Amino acid sequence: MAFGPFSKQDHLEITTLGMEFAVSEILCTGAGYWLDQKCGTFPWCLVGGAAAGFALGLYQIIRAARNMAQQTKFKKVETKDGRR
């Protein structure tokens, strides 16, 4: 069952976004921490990793929103043209 202009697949992708954000944040922060341990630069790589993870998570959300908006626009045009 789909609500609003979104398809069932869109709903599923939306539920994944939160976890994708969290995983990118954790992975990048972890990589930063690991680099800090290797290079002895604590806490700069950790902070940089956390910022990079945040940026990556935001990028994923913005891209998914853009893709969904694009698909919804296509569907509206198709419905208006009577192609469906």
Added chain:
Amino acid sequence: MDVAEIISHHILDHDWGVTLSGFRLPITTHTVTLFAVSVILLLGLHWISLGRQSRSGRLLTTLIEEYVTFIRDGIVLPNMGQEGKRFLPYFCTLFLFVLCSALAGLIPNMKTATANISVTAALALCSGGLILYCGLKFHGIAGFLKGFIPSGTPGWLVPLIFPLEVISMIIKVCVLAIRLFANMLSGHMVLICLLLIIFVVGQMHIAAGAGALLPAMGLELFMTLLELLVAFLQAYVFTLLTSIFAGSVIHTH
């Protein structure tokens, strides 16, 4: 044993492997469950494929046909198109395997193998391999790599966007594993915690423990039914997400 130990004993894997001439055979409850599920599925599906003419045989054959049609028309074709038809056996296997592994955990003395991050990571790696194969098969190496750059991206942004897109794809596969693992683990943790309410309250006063028996068992029953739903839901979600990611690689914009 305190409460934390009981919970971890119920949730975690137990290694009772044997060492044969210096080589350790890691026989654990999760591997036993995995093998049991695999053997039962293999033998059961083989028996069904023989096409018995008995009433139950015909019923099971129809059931499996309906199942394959559902995976094809409900999951594979809408997300991957006609190109996805050749991968139908993988999706059918994936759904049934994840479902049966989760359902096996509801049988007393058996464990949910998908509540182990190694198992879900292996399943996600298989799905990641399929996504990679689809990309390489339908677009070639250059086309697959080009698909990571969204259309209309300015040239100077490509060195920044390309690694972001590659990492995003890797994260999507990681999320597949973590989602299944977290759902299965948390469900079973809640089940054991609800049962432990009786004993924890009972330690305070025996009458209170007796009073907590009925509500705790009611909640336990509800959660078990919810776990049954979650088993089907997670198998569906894992399969559907794999097909969506594979489809997005096949039909790049």
